[in-house]
Amino acid sequence: RNIEHALQGVEDKQTQTLPDNPLCQARIARIMGFEDWSACESALASHRERVALHFANIIATEDEEGEGDAAVDDGWFELWLSEMDEPAAIEWLAEQGYENPEGSYRLLAALHNGRTVQTMQTQGRKRLNQFMPLLLSALTEVENASETLERVLLLVEAILRRTAYMVLLVENPNALTQLVGLCSESPWIAKLLADTPLLLDELLNAESLYSPPAxxxxxxxxxxxxxxxxxxxxxxxxxxxxxxxxxxxxxxxxxxxxxxxxxxxxxxxxxxxxxxxxxxxxxxxxxxxxxxxxxxxxxxxxxxxxxxxxxxxxxxxxxxxxxxxxxxxxxxxxxxxxxxxxxxxxxxxxxxxxxxxxxxxxxxxxxxxxxxxxxxxxxxxxxxxxxxxxxxxxxxxxxxxxxxxxxxxxxxxxxxxxxxxxxxxxxxxxxxxxxxCAKRDKQALRKEVVDMREKMRVNLGTPVAKRAEEFHVKHDFGGIVDIEFLVQYLMLAWSGEHPELTQWSDNIRQLEELGRAGVLDVADTEKLREAYIVLRSTIHRRALQNLSSRVEGERFAEERDYIEEMWKKVMLG
Missing domain, CATH: 3.30.460.10 (Beta Polymerase, domain 2)
Known part of the structure; x- marks a missing residue:
């Protein structure tokens, strides 16, 4: 937050004031790559005097500015600044690998001509004009450039009044690369970043980004x-x-x-x-x-x-x-x-x-x-x-x-x-x-668990008429809940004779204990474990794509057949 507030102070067009908090100054200088605040302040003052139309950058040093300009084709600036007509812009996007150039052009035009951008202050507009060509160029590194652009623009719109975030991405090319890559893979991550732009700070250090702490x-x-x-x-x-x-x-x-x-x-x-x-x-x-x-x-x-x-x-x-x-x-x-x-x-x-x-x-x-x-x-x-x-x-x-x-x-x-x-x-x-571990009548227990499972399947599973088209990974026959109910029945039925079964609360280790105790064949517990992991992995991946737990009707045929076989063997006798 200190960084955000301080950079907004730098951005203040009316006063051109710099933050006077020494901690803010030191942090900004470090992030921008300067030895101390005086060097950072000197560079800022120098660049205010020589901002150019397309390559204005109040943060970078002269060498960094030159490198940044050379790395991005002028065509991206011309495209963003509407110096290309529509047919030429669409052709340019297509040549650069955008799979839906017409749609991407419409999104960019709507942003560029929107009221928020048109009413931005000079400093913020300059930062946006520098950031967008860099972003558009970076998007060519992913296969779904148009789709990713649509996702990233949610973030761009969220930070139009807080362009300090754009500065951080411009000054940290690796962070921009991480942003594009993650948004390319997951619309869920794109929305998370758009909702909370302060999370962009996490992209500055790739080592910690991909190494969550224990x-x-x-x-x-x-x-x-x-x-x-x-x-x-x-x-x-x-x-x-x-x-x-x-x-x-x-x-x-x-x-x-x-x-x-x-x-x-x-x-x-x-x-x-x-x-x-x-x-x-x-x-x-x-x-x-x-x-x-x-x-x-x-x-x-x-x-x-x-x-x-x-x-x-x-x-x-x-x-x-x-x-x-x-x-x-x-x-x-x-x-x-x-x-x-x-x-x-x-x-x-x-x-x-x-x-x-x-x-x-x-x-x-x-x-x-x-x-x-x-x-x-x-x-x-x-x-x-x-x-x-x-x-x-x-x-x-x-x-x-x-x-x-x-x-x-x-x-x-x-x-x-x-x-x-x-x-x-x-x-x-x-x-x-x-x-x-309480003693239970296994036959009566099994009937109660089966009856409850059938009620859930009717209420939450795929209707009979659609089962050839859809498979609900959790609730349909052969899905995750079948494995969970099977394991829970065995836990309640056999813990009195094998108290060690109660030491775990997760399905994977409960299955392993059931195998060790001889309640199930070890080969069956291992196959159920692998099927469970496959189905859960699917739900995780689909969550990152903002997709439901319903998949095509023919998916996971082998796993489903085996789960159904085990359900009939254990639960239906």
Whole structure:
């Protein structure tokens, strides 16, 4: 943000002022390649006096300016500045490899002649006139130049009033190359950058862009970013969390596109990002409430060290988060709900934890200028939407033992503690283990799981009339959910005899444990595992293309046949 504000100060046409903050000055000088601010300021002043029509550049040194001019054909400047007539421009675009030259020309003309560009101040217009030819030239390096242009123009339109971003791309050719390459591969990334141009800073360092940090490094990064923001400044906390999530999600997506992260690692990293964010959100929300009401008290008179945990279900619990996944959450605590907090304005512990849960949901799901952190789904809590937002762990255990439906126990197989108090998380794992290991009638259990699967297939799968044309990767017969239900049935049926099955919450490792325990043949678990990875990889890739989970009807015939065979063998006898 300091860079953005400072560069906007440089851009100020009316005053021509330069930023006077030494930290801003040093950062700008470093990014622009100067030894110190005085050298940067001298170059800026010199270039203000000798700006040319087509190659104005107030940032670059003379040598850099000359190199930049030589690298881009004059035709791109003539095209952008409307010095070519329409037929000549379309022919030029076609010769340069644009697959839809007519459409690309219309998009450029609409931008160039639009009101926003026509009313830009002189300095900003000069920067745009330098940036666009560089962009158009860079697009010739990708196969889908016209399609990529359409995607990148969303970003260009977003930064027309903040042309400092254009300066950063002009002065960092590698960043421009990364931008074009990523937008060529993924419209989802293009939209992410257009929605949050500040993420362009991530493109400056290709090494970090394609090497997302592990969970410990993520924790350190977030901790460092939040040191300057007091917990009481909830608005700034929320904005910074949203930027943190987007920046690291961009790194994961870029790494997947480049092939430096396999599918399993992609889901790991996306899940780690969510866990690190959730841990911080718990700390912020708890601190805010403690400052008002004091800490909840235990029956022995000691103060609770949160004694609160977030349980992750679904994709979060199964370590399978995707780029657009919501978070299935359940909140539990271990304090005595009949006791109260120890502050000047005490409230019952039960009320304290209910407000804590509400504040966590608010921080995660509220729409801010930076968007929503995560969409939250709380329907898997005991008694669903009619139940308490936050339960004691004791009541959670009692519900699971006496009142939960079979599908809720299936969901528990994919659940795990993801954030909060370590003691409470450990206590939940003991409860989960006990519930999953409970003795069950295998025949009755199998019938309930099969009936539930059929209901889901009818409601969410492809209609019978369209099954030859479409295949829903998740919900159709032979899809992902068949494998998940099969694994969940076996977990509930056999964990009592093989308690080691409960140690994992993700399908891949659960399948491996089922093979080791002899519940399934190892060869079958390996084939199911490979089919599962193939189908999940497809969903990940399609998400980056903004595509649904529906594919052509003939896709994945071999995998689907095998999954159907295993379903009939295990679930239908």
């Amino acid at each position: 969970k410990e490094a993520l924790q350190d990064d977030l901790r460092q970013q939040m040191l300057r923001i007091p917990y009481e400044d909830l608005e700034e906390q929320m904005e910074s969390l949203r930027h943190f999530k987007k920046a690291h999600t961009l790194r994961v997506a870029a790494s997947e596109i480049k092939g430096t992260l396999p599918l399993m690692k992609v889901s790991d990293y996306l899940t780690w990002i969510a866990e690190v964010v959730l841990d911080h959100v718990v700390d912020v929300a708890f601190s805010n409430l403690v400052s008002r009401h004091g800490r909840p008290q235990r029956s022995d008179g000691t103060a609770c060290d949160t004694d609160f945990a977030i349980l992750g279900y679904g994709k979060l619990g199964g370590i399978e988060l995707g780029y657009t996944s919501d978070l299935d959450l359940v909140f539990v605590h271990q304090s005595d709900p009949l006791l109260a907090t120890d502050g000047d304005k005490p409230i019952d512990n039960a009320i304290f934890y209910t407000r804590l849960g509400q504040r966590i949901v608010h921080i995660l799901s509220t729409q801010t200028p930076s968007g929503q952190l995560y969409e939250v789904d709380m329907r898997l809590r005991p008694s669903g939407n009619s139940g308490l937002l936050v339960s004691t762990l004791q009541s959670f255990e009692k519900y699971q033992q006496n009142d939960a439906w079979t599908w809720e126990h299936q969901a528990l197989a994919r659940a795990r503690g993801v954030a909060g108090c370590r003691d409470t998380l450990a206590a939940f794992e003991r409860v989960r283990h006990a519930i999953l």
